[in-house]
Amino acid sequence: MRLIRIESVPPGDAPFHIREAWVGLVLPLAERIVDQPVISASRSVLANKHGFWLSVKRFLKRELEEQPTPVYAIDVLAAIDVLQRADPTAAQWWKANTPHLFHEGHLFAFSASCCIEISDIP
Numbered sequence: 001m002r003l004i005r006i007e008s009v010p011p012g013d014a015p016f017h018i019r020e021a022w023v024g025l026v027l028p029l030a031e032r033i034v035d036q037p038v039i040s041a042s043r044s045v046l047a048n049k050h051g052f053w054l055s056v057k058r059f060l061k062r063e064l065e066e067q068p069t070p071v072y073a074i075d076v077l078a079a080i081d082v083l084q085r086a087d088p089t090a091a092q093w094w095k096a097n098t099p100h101l102f103h104e105g106h107l108f109a110f111s112a113s114c115c116i117e118i119s120d121i122p
Contacts, residue, residue: 002029002036004072004115011111014093021090022110025082026118030073030107037070037112070112076101079108 006022029036080102084091095102 001031003027003118004029004074004110005118006110006115008114010114014097018090018093021083021087025086027074027079027082027110030075033073033107037072039068040071040109041068071109072112072115072117073107073109076106076108077104 003026005026006024008023009016009020010022012019080091080094083094101108
């Protein structure tokens with residue numbers, strides 16, 4: 001099993017303290033994607049949330065978000081399971097704000113700039 005450790009706060013549109021909860025966690029790479037990291041354009045995890053200010057924020061960040069970048073793909077359910085043990089409040093935020101992600105096969109994309117591949121759990 002290939003693993004990554006989150007070394008710094010990942011970019012994204014979740015609140016900073018929620019993204020910060022990932023730092024230090026060891027996550028298993030999605031096994032169905034063999035060659036990782038992959039190059040991918042990021043997408044909002046809050047895509048199903050609506051609101052004027054969120055729309056403005058997305059519009060202003062669109063150019064940045066659409067730039068392809070190396071990412072590691074992690075199964076959402078596996079990632080949240082690890083997060084739940086480390087920070088139940090952060091895990092609950094994801095469950096409450098991104099219920100559309102909690103289905104088999106959905107992936108989180110962690111920027112390769114914020115994590116390192118490790119050979120085993122320390």
